Amino acid sequence: MEASERIIILDFGSQYTQVIARRIREAKVYSDILPYTTPVEEIRAMNPKGLILSGGPASVYSKQAPIPDEGIFELDLPILGICYGMQLLGKFLGGKVERSAEREYGRGTLKVKGESALFKGLPKELEIWNSHGDKLIKLPKGFKSIATTENSPHAAIQKDKILGLQFHPEVAHTPRGSKILSNFVHRICGCKRTWTTESFIEQSIQEIRQQVGKEKVILGLSGGVDSSVAAALLHRAIGKQLVCIMVDNGLLRANEVASVKRIFANGLGLKLKVVDATDQFLGKLSRVSDPEKKRKIIGREFVKVFEEASHEIRNASFLGQGTLYPDVIESVPIDGNPAALIKSHHNVGGLPKRMKLKLVEPLRQLFKDEVRSVGEALGLPKEMVWRQPFPGPGLAVRCLGPMSVERLDILRAADAIVVEEMKLSGYYYQVWQSFAVFLPVKSVGVMGDERTYEYTIAVRIVESLDAMTADWARIPGDILAKISNRIINEVDGVNRVVLDISSKPPATIEWE
Numbered sequence: 001m002e003a004s005e006r007i008i009i010l011d012f013g014s015q016y017t018q019v020i021a022r023r024i025r026e027a028k029v030y031s032d033i034l035p036y037t038t039p040v041e042e043i044r045a046m047n048p049k050g051l052i053l054s055g056g057p058a059s060v061y062s063k064q065a066p067i068p069d070e071g072i073f074e075l076d077l078p079i080l081g082i083c084y085g086m087q088l089l090g091k092f093l094g095g096k097v098e099r100s101a102e103r104e105y106g107r108g109t110l111k112v113k114g115e116s117a118l119f120k121g122l123p124k125e126l127e128i129w130n131s132h133g134d135k136l137i138k139l140p141k142g143f144k145s146i147a148t149t150e151n152s153p154h155a156a157i158q159k160d161k162i163l164g165l166q167f168h169p170e171v172a173h174t175p176r177g178s179k180i181l182s183n184f185v186h187r188i189c190g191c192k193r194t195w196t197t198e199s200f201i202e203q204s205i206q207e208i209r210q211q212v213g214k215e216k217v218i219l220g221l222s223g224g225v226d227s228s229v230a231a232a233l234l235h236r237a238i239g240k241q242l243v244c245i246m247v248d249n250g251l252l253r254a255n256e257v258a259s260v261k262r263i264f265a266n267g268l269g270l271k272l273k274v275v276d277a278t279d280q281f282l283g284k285l286s287r288v289s290d291p292e293k294k295r296k297i298i299g300r301e302f303v304k305v306f307e308e309a310s311h312e313i314r315n316a317s318f319l320g321q322g323t324l325y326p327d328v329i330e331s332v333p334i335d336g337n338p339a340a341l342i343k344s345h346h347n348v349g350g351l352p353k354r355m356k357l358k359l360v361e362p363l364r365q366l367f368k369d370e371v372r373s374v375g376e377a378l379g380l381p382k383e384m385v386w387r388q389p390f391p392g393p394g395l396a397v398r399c400l401g402p403m404s405v406e407r408l409d410i411l412r413a414a415d416a417i418v419v420e421e422m423k424l425s426g427y428y429y430q431v432w433q434s435f436a437v438f439l440p441v442k443s444v445g446v447m448g449d450e451r452t453y454e455y456t457i458a459v460r461i462v463e464s465l466d467a468m469t470a471d472w473a474r475i476p477g478d479i480l481a482k483i484s485n486r487i488i489n490e491v492d493g494v495n496r497v498v499l500d501i502s503s504k505p506p507a508t509i510e511w512e
């Protein structure tokens with residue numbers, strides 16, 4: 001989508017680069033992340049209103065230091081260097097950076113001097129967050145210091161429209177950091193507040209119509225947030241030209257098919273084709289216990305079923321997908337330790353090229369929180385827009401040991417209780433994920449006068465910001481007691497419920 005005004009963020013490998021982009025967009029200005037290697041001509045061609053140089057793990061003096069095209073300093077654009085970005089200003093514009101033996105890490109107090117537009121509307125003393133090794137010891141030519149901290153006389157520097165910050169305005173530990181970034185994009189770059197949910201929807205509807213014309217689009221609707229919002233947006237743009245296919249692989253949560261039908265087919269009037277492939281999937285998965293084998297089988301069967309179902313939709317030439325911005329950001333490894341390359345998920349395999357479908361990906365520019373706002377604005381219900389992540393291979397990776405229909409049924413029933421109680425208590429929307437795991441472990445119990453020998457359910461409830469790290473959520477005991485009692489009383493075949501109290505790392509969120 002052609003944003004009318006944009007800020008470009010050059011990525012030098014900071015773990016916070018995406019956070020910078022989100023803060024800028026929260027200020028209602030579109031922002032793009034580009035690798036630091038992007039040639040200046042390419043940057044110029046994108047016609048940005050300003051540049052931000054991100055932080056990064058390297059030292060500007062190290063041999064492998066990521067260095068941008070020097071032409072960026074001649075673009076006559078406002079530039080904000082953050083941390084490593086500011087040290088680049090030091091290195092290239094005639095200052096001096098000192099390598100320090102220790103990182104300065106943690107909270108600090110910023111004292112603002114003078115009247116820079118960057119700090120307009122902010123108090124003269126601000127809490128800020130530092131995380132840097134090197135430090136600017138001599139200002140680059142023509143620059144002045146506009147703020148100091150306990151440890152640094154040059155915590156913020158400026159020469160006209162080129163600014164540098166030693167600290168991180170993008171993180172939550174710098175409570176007024178959003179205002180600093182908003183001042184940069186609005187007051188210094190002169191951007192207007194044009195990046196809004198409504199303007200995005202309006203513009204992408206035009207673009208989808210233009211791209212698709214009179215042709216048909218098929219989209220695999222899983223019931224997850226991304227495919228749901230993509231479906232709703234495409235439907236708003238092209239109505240009946242969109243046909244959604246939902247594959248029931250027998251590994252979905254309780255009532256999943258019914259709720260997708262209710263929201264999309266009945267509610268929105270969208271064309272939805274549900275393929276019941278339960279027997280096909282479960283037949284292939286029967287008695288398989290190796291997690292990677294399960295994932296492979298599920299990926300393969302999905303492609304088969306989806307391809308077959310799409311053949312029945314005549315004249316479809318586009319495939320709709322809920323790809324998000326973090327999946328398309330190009331990342332470059334820095335010091336062999338790129339934040340963005342930590343994990344590429346073992347997802348349900350892509351569709352084969354032989355399907356010869358052109359892609360339409362209306363959410364390619366959005367972060368997850370923006371996708372949720374779009375979903376809400378399109379009228380999707382809260383339980384859809386704010387639902388927790390659910391793995392592509394579904395309940396299969398939560399059913400340990402050899403798979404069987406009986407075990408999946410036990411798991412599905414127990415999981416429905418976890419979700420229901422979490423929703424009733426209000427915790428469902430506060431945690432990252434909450435679900436049940438089937439353990440193929442039988443233990444002894446008593447029920448009335450009888451001894452039982454039945455399976456175990458583990459309850460996994462975690463807090464996380466991005467699934468990279470997670471901690472088990474401290475849920476009040478009475479809620480856990482209710483979950484446990486209900487599972488044992490209502491789910492046949494279970495006589496024991498245990499709570500998973502491991503963090504990630506070293507454990508993972510899912511059990512497989």
Ligand code: XMP
Pocket residue numbers: 295345346347348389390391392393397433467504507508509510511512
């Ligand atoms: P782990 O278990 O690796 O999970 O800590 C991190 C996040 O990824 C989800 N997950 C998956 N998602 N296909 C997916 O689409 C998968 O195979 C898969 N495995 C894990 C998990 O639910 C968590 O949100």
